[in-house]
Amino acid sequence: MTKHRALAACLALALPLTLSACGGADEQTPGAAESSATAVESPSGAADSTPSAADSASVPAELQSLSSWKGEWNNIDNYLDDPALAPGYEAAAKKNNSTPDEEKAALHKRRASDFGGLVIDGDKITFLDNFPSKDGKEISSSEYTWDKTYESVVGGKTRTWYAFKATDSAAKYPTVMFFPIDHEEDLLHFHMRYGNTPDELLAKEDWFPTVVSPDTTTEQLIAEISE
Template sequence: MRLTTPGPIGAIFGAALLAATGAVANDHDHDHGHDHTHTHSHSHGDDPRAEQIYSGHFEDDWIAPRPLSDWEGEWQSVYPYLTDGTLDPVMAHKAESGEKSAAEYRAYYETGYATGVDRIEIAGDRVTFHEGDTSYGGRYESDGYEVLTYEAGNRGVRFVFEKAGGDAEAPEFIQFSDHIIAPQKADHYHLYWGDDRAALLEELSNWPTYYPASLSGEEVVAEMLAH
């Protein structure tokens, strides 16, 4: 099944299935699994369940729909920071305690972070995608959420929004994943987008990641190392 996405990222996706329908997703090395490094715990406040949720072990009744305003703001892709070497300290830090070398981690994130959409703006119900000097966008409304269960036993929640109008280039669906499972402002997120809702849920290897546009590269590194 071919999926069309903004920018150069288009792929034929694999076979993860929805836990919401009683199925279990295929093996993966992301969607918030072992090799994922960045900060998050500091944004949970005093919630005693924060680390449990972050690790992907939560109860269904902890999940609640989230408004698009949870991701409001201007966001930058971290992919350029990976390719220009800014994130090298993060890769080196991961290699100190991980199962891969720094070079292997970098290659892993090259696939994960890859995207041509270098900036995203979210204001009200409008999402604008920026690829260099080109931009396009649309109005989006909530289309619920889906829970994915992975072979390792952890789970993730994708919050789904469907296009209600806008530019033809804008994707029909966007899906946010940020380790948060109920209404709360995001401090970063992974975004999946395309025109086939179900096929997007199968994507586990490419997860363009966005941090606030106000952060410098060094500040992004500090955020990632803080977790």
């Protein structure tokens, strides 16, 4: 009986330790739940990852600099009423079972912007009322610094916006966001948004101001409209 009592005492002592160890394996480190919750609900209803500034290490250095978008750019919206683009609207209308005028109006709405051209030089962005080559007058200008990346679902695909903040507190457009330039596409261009805050811009799901290279041809624009 003495041996049985000794064995029972050992088991009684070991049981709480065993339960404690099992429970500890399932517990989260304080704050772990918050730090792991990187997904937020996007304006389109899909879960989008919204990296914080600490995620900059994962963003290529060249995309944390305006140098990736440097140069002179023309606003595509200023081209859209050119009669020479009629074949593009006709092709789009046939594809979408609409009319050329409806296609043009929809494209104007998606590409609408209150500037005609951009000049990106160093850390400075200058917004113009016309193409740079047409003596566009300055609407606004400011230097911008890297902010962070934001993601949104576009056409069923997750796309990354690269955001920059104006250093001038009086800047007309405190925030600008860009998609990267795809240099493999025939039409050299990029989509952007501009305004007050990233949240405001991300909520404008169907708004994609677009600028193109000054060397853009009519044929390239027709192909773009036809897609």
